[in-house]
Amino acid sequence: MDRDYIYYEYTNSLCNECLKVIAAKIVFKDNKVYLLKHCSEHGEQLELLEHDVEYFKHKRDYDKAGSITKTQTETKNGCPYDCGICPNHDQHSCINLIEITNKCNMCCNTCYASSGKGKDKDLKTIKKMIDFAADAEGGRGEVIQVSGGEPTLHKDIIEIIEYAREKFQYVMLNTNGIRIAEDLDFVKELSKFKGRFEIYLQFDSFDDDIYTKIRGRSLKKIKEQAVNNLKEYNIPITLVMTLERDLNDKEIGKVITYGIETSNIRGVNIQPVAYFGRKNGNIDRKNRVTLTDTIRLIEEQTKKMIVKEDFVPLPCNVERVSLTYLYKTKNGFLPITRTNNIKKLLPYINNTFTFKIEDALTNGRDIIFGSCCNPLIFLKEFKKFVPKDFMSWDIEERSEYVSNNTFRITITSFLDRYNFDIKSMQKECAHIVTEDLKRIPFSSYNIIYREKYKHE
Numbered sequence: 001m002d003r004d005y006i007y008y009e010y011t012n013s014l015c016n017e018c019l020k021v022i023a024a025k026i027v028f029k030d031n032k033v034y035l036l037k038h039c040s041e042h043g044e045q046l047e048l049l050e051h052d053v054e055y056f057k058h059k060r061d062y063d064k065a066g067s068i069t070k071t072q073t074e075t076k077n078g079c080p081y082d083c084g085i086c087p088n089h090d091q092h093s094c095i096n097l098i099e100i101t102n103k104c105n106m107c108c109n110t111c112y113a114s115s116g117k118g119k120d121k122d123l124k125t126i127k128k129m130i131d132f133a134a135d136a137e138g139g140r141g142e143v144i145q146v147s148g149g150e151p152t153l154h155k156d157i158i159e160i161i162e163y164a165r166e167k168f169q170y171v172m173l174n175t176n177g178i179r180i181a182e183d184l185d186f187v188k189e190l191s192k193f194k195g196r197f198e199i200y201l202q203f204d205s206f207d208d209d210i211y212t213k214i215r216g217r218s219l220k221k222i223k224e225q226a227v228n229n230l231k232e233y234n235i236p237i238t239l240v241m242t243l244e245r246d247l248n249d250k251e252i253g254k255v256i257t258y259g260i261e262t263s264n265i266r267g268v269n270i271q272p273v274a275y276f277g278r279k280n281g282n283i284d285r286k287n288r289v290t291l292t293d294t295i296r297l298i299e300e301q302t303k304k305m306i307v308k309e310d311f312v313p314l315p316c317n318v319e320r321v322s323l324t325y326l327y328k329t330k331n332g333f334l335p336i337t338r339t340n341n342i343k344k345l346l347p348y349i350n351n352t353f354t355f356k357i358e359d360a361l362t363n364g365r366d367i368i369f370g371s372c373c374n375p376l377i378f379l380k381e382f383k384k385f386v387p388k389d390f391m392s393w394d395i396e397e398r399s400e401y402v403s404n405n406t407f408r409i410t411i412t413s414f415l416d417r418y419n420f421d422i423k424s425m426q427k428e429c430a431h432i433v434t435e436d437l438k439r440i441p442f443s444s445y446n447i448i449y450r451e452k453y454k455h456e
Contacts, residue, residue, distance in 0.1 A: 005029040005036070008057075012079070012422040015039035016047075019417060019448065021078060026421070028053050035419060047285060047418045052292035052308075059313040066090035066316070066427065070136045072438050079422050080444040084431070085136075093439055094316055094429035096133040096141055096168070100126050100160060101149040105178055108215045110242050112277035112446045115149040123156045125435055127163055132437045134167035141167065145200060147174040158189055165196060172238070174200040176219075177226030184229055191233035195399055198266065199230055203239040203255065205248045213247055231264045236403060239268045243289050252294070253301025260326070260333055260407055267408035270294055274414040276446040291322055291413040298409070306409070310335035314410075319424035323410040333407055415443035 005027040013024035013035055024037035026049065033050040050056045069092035071085050079088055102118025104111075121129075134141045144164045151157055152175050164171045171193070180187055180199070190199075201223075205211055208218040230237055239259050243249055252270065259265040272289035273279055299307050306324065314321035326333035390398065415424055420443075428441040440449055 005034070008033075011035075013037045014417050014420040014447070015042055016045050016418055017042040021081075024421075035421065048288055048290065049419055049421070050290045050292045051296065055292045055295070055308075059318045062313045062315050063318045064315040067092040069093065072136075080420075080425050080441070080448060083444050083449065084438050084440040088426060089441070090426045091316060091429045093133065093137055093141065093431040095143045095145055096137075096431055096433050096439070097145045097147050097174075097442065098126065098129055098133070098433050099147050099149065100151050100157075101154045103153050104148060104150040104176075105153065106150070106176055106215060106217070108278070110214055110244070110273055110277075110279045112274065112279070113149065113450070114277050118149060120154050121435070123159065126156075126160055129433045129435065129437070130164055130167050133433045133439065136439060140169065143170045143172065144168040145172040145174050150176055150178070152179040152186070161190075161193060161197070165193065169196060171197050172200040173198075174240075176202045178222055180229055181222045181225035187229045187233055187235070191235055195396060198236040198238055200240055200269075201226060201237050202242070204241055205251050206254060206258075207248075207251070210248050210251075214242065214244060227262060227265070231262065234264055237265045239265060241268060241270045243270055243272045243294060245284070245287050245289050249289060249297060250301070252297050253303075256298065256302060256306075256409065266403055267410065269410045269412060271412050271414065274443070274446070275416040275418060277450075285418050291320065291411050294411045294413075295322065306335060310337050311411070312337055317427050317429050319421070319427055320413045320415065321410065323408060326407040326409070328405045415447070417447050420447065
């Protein structure tokens with residue numbers, strides 16, 4: 001008899017139960033993408049990967065070779081049991097995530113870190129972790145995300161940000177926004193970090209009933225006050241939306257519209273919920289939100305202001321991240337990807353999570369004097385939305401122009417024990433920095449290593 005699926009390719013995955021590395025097939029069934037895996041002890045397991053077969057098949061058209069990075073461990077047991085970073089990992093740290101405290105003033109049922117009661121890391125340890133992360137990236141890293149727990153509760157948070165800015169090109173403060181909403185003096189302190197700094201603000205909904213289900217309490221007014229306080233001091237924000245089926249999946253369009261219409265909000269990052277931490281029980285994985293499902297919801301809820309074709313896989317991690325950039329025209333915001341052939345521009349885009357237009361323009365200018373067979377492609381493609389004298393401006397002017405005239409939407413779909421795919425893991429570029437000076441991919445840390453570090 002014929003099988004009820006189409007075999008696409010082979011990979012390795014993890015058993016849902018025992019977390020052993022097991023062989024798996026990636027298959028197409030009912031116009032969706034699945035992992036079909038078999039554990040000798042726990043039997044066959046079928047897990048949803050993506051809702052869109054065509055996107056899945058073509059995402060690697062945008063893939064770029066990974067950047068070289070220093071390693072801290074040896075290859076002994078195989079991925080993901082040699083983290084990190086081990087020589088088998090194929091991407092550097094686009095984002096270094098440092099958890100400076102386990103304390104939190106909330107107890108969200110979606111929390112990957114299971115934060116709540118805990119303690120702060122001491123300042124000396126944190127600085128040592130920052131130094132290590134920067135050194136691993138050649139002395140100056142790209143992005144560091146200061147996180148927790150709730151990092152604004154740390155007594156040395158301002159000094160930590162100051163120190164991180166010395167070592168990294170860009171600093172994000174990952175926060176639930178409660179202190180920012182309630183402490184205007186603290187916001188004023190944050191405002192001294194002009195440029196290369198933004199608030200990564202948890203923002204799931206405009207409905208207190210939904211917040212109560214996702215976060216355990218009413219938060220609508222707190223989120224709005226946090227945005228207003230940051231707006232008063234012109235501090236850039238990225239809204240971070242954890243997406244759950246049948247809870248806030250109908251609010252994506254509203255969050256995007258709110259972001260576009262609010263002057264200091266520079267983008268929205270949407271993260272379909274991953275099943276680890278507190279979110280690893282009583283779950284409906286067959287109905288999980290995927291990256292491509294999120295794209296479909298965005299198209300529907302923005303009334304096709306943004307469409308499926310506007311999204312492209314992020315070149316440094318095509319497996320799990322997709323994005324689009326919008327730029328301001330006289331008729332409103334228009335996706336860059338709609339009028340530009342991104343595949344042609346791959347040579348000019350740095351191998352990083354933080355694609356910046358000014359970086360790409362610099363690369364394009366440099367290649368004009370190099371050996372590129374058609375060096376004017378880049379400038380021709382981008383002349384539609386940047387001033388002709390853009391590269392003559394100083395860095396602050398360029399940064400201000402890009403901030404005010406572009407808006408980014410990113411979708412980041414992390415791996416858990418159910419949808420684990422070794423190709424995705426070895427390209428994951430968001431890395432947790434540990435106290436014993438390792439860099440562990442965010443997903444594998446939360447699947448395998450967090451409990452280990454919690455008890456050390």
